[in-house]
Ligand SMILES: Cc1cc2nc3c(=O)[nH]c(=O)nc-3n(C[C@H](O)[C@H](O)[C@H](O)COP(=O)(O)OP(=O)(O)OC[C@H]3O[C@@H](n4cnc5c(N)ncnc54)[C@H](O)[C@@H]3O)c2cc1C
């Protein structure tokens with residue numbers, strides 16, 4: 001998992017109250033989502049823009065709709 | 080100075096401010112929208128800061144939150160609101176500008192409770208962890224290889240930090256006045272499990288320990304902590320994890336029910352004036368809001384968790400757009416997660432006031448269990464250590480006000496044993512050292 005953490009990155013957040021650790025996202029997008037321990041979901045909140053298709057599939061795969069992805073490309077820190 | 084045009088102003092540009100602004104747009108609000116933020120950053124996510132960011136798995140600036148609706152907002156970042164004039168309906172910013180509003184959403188959250196300067200708080204090497212810049216500074220200090228790290232306060236952030244620091248191989252002592260870690264959140268019955276995790280991870284947990292002051296060297300760097308019993312603990316890096324103070328300083332002269340404990344609201348998230356009446360044009364959401372929670376007899380609470388910031392902000396936004404006769408009460412089941420020592424911890428409900436606890440799945444010894452908290456025969460909270468898939472069923476039982484212990488088919492226990500949860504009798508007064516309350520701005 002290599003976070004870019006700057007303009008151009010995707011923006012992802014998972015509602016970890018809602019997440020049930022089903023790991024479907026991890027099968028679909030193993031480079032961006034991973035289970036650590038029994039059920040801690042670790043994910044990259046700022047994947048490279050080229051990964052959009054994969055992340056969108058992970059969003060769809062999550063049975064509890066816990067994953068949110070910003071639709072628009074990131075415009076950097078500029079207000 | 081002529082005020083700029085009115086509309087809706089959101090003060091606090093973090094999780095609650097962002098999700099509130101999005102809900103306003105989703106709810107059809109089309110007028111001017113301004114987000115004011117003290118930090119120079121667009122809204123970012125805090126939970127990873129004390130977890131993956133400290134551990135070095137994520138950069139601090141990777142945590143910017145996705146913006147889920149087109150906001151068409153004016154961002155006023157890097158300039159805190161310093162005063163509210165309710166009569167004129169204006170907010171003054173630190174840079175001197177004045178923003179007029181028709182409706183205001185207060186989402187200024189909370190700040191880390193700092194260690195007081197009089198007892199060493201100004202020494203170099205003493206850190207707090209609330210924002211992304213704190214996390215970056217702390218991370219840099221950790222990479223430099225401190226010899227003795229002392230974490231003061233074994234709450235959620237203190238324990239998460241201890242877990243990360245042990246993963247990094249750093250020597251860690253965690254000091255807390257309570258007999259067990261997380262005693263305020265979970266009681267000592269469950270806190271003992273985390274004490275075991277700390278021990279296995281090679282951290283030193285010092286229960287019953289009151290830090291009185293920090294002492295520094297000639298260069299003004301912290302070298303040791305002085306304890307209440309007169310003894311000393313060596314420390315060249317300190318994390319003061321003493322909880323948070325609600326950011327209400329800018330409301331000081333606004334004649335609202337606001338103090339470092341929060342901004343009091345009515346059931347519909349409207350701020351209360353000092354005389355108790357609800358302001359029709361000022362709403363609050365997130366960590367800063369102190370509100371009557373219907374599920375727990377309308378007790379006033381600040382729920383300082385991610386899920387509340389999201390849900391309360393949407394609810395407040397909905398009421399901001401609705402007429403005075405259509406103000407819906409905010410009904411929320413508090414919930415949070417934490418991860419530490421490889422364990423996924425999740426809680427639903429509020430444990431405050433619990434008189435009993437029962438393990439209904441798994442066992443404390445295995446560190447995989449589900450425990451239910453009861454008060455006067457009613458189930459009030461459920462806690463999961465790596466048993467998250469059982470939690471929704473118990474959340475339902477809590478919402479329904481089910482008897483304690485709840486009878487669900489799911490239990491794997493031969494019989495359900497009730498235990499004393501081990502909360503200290505006066506939870507408010509017995510927590511971490513309480514320096515004087517501080518106001519922001
Ligand atoms: C390190 C850390 C880890 C956490 N981990 C978890 C977790 O695992 N699970 C969980 O459920 N919750 C967790 N939380 C809690 C969660 O992050 C908060 O509940 C959430 O951030 C609250 O959002 P908020 O917008 O209400 O307040 P905040 O996030 O505190 O944001 C308030 C914003 O307002 C700004 N502000 C303050 N005063 C002013 C002013 N006068 N003018 C303008 N702007 C102002 C601040 O700079 C800040 O950006 C964690 C919090 C921290 C700090």
Ligand code: SF4
Pocket residue numbers: 014018019020021022023024025026033041061062063064065066067
């Ligand atoms: S698919 Fe959804 S529920 Fe499952 S681990 Fe991923 S985010 Fe969590």
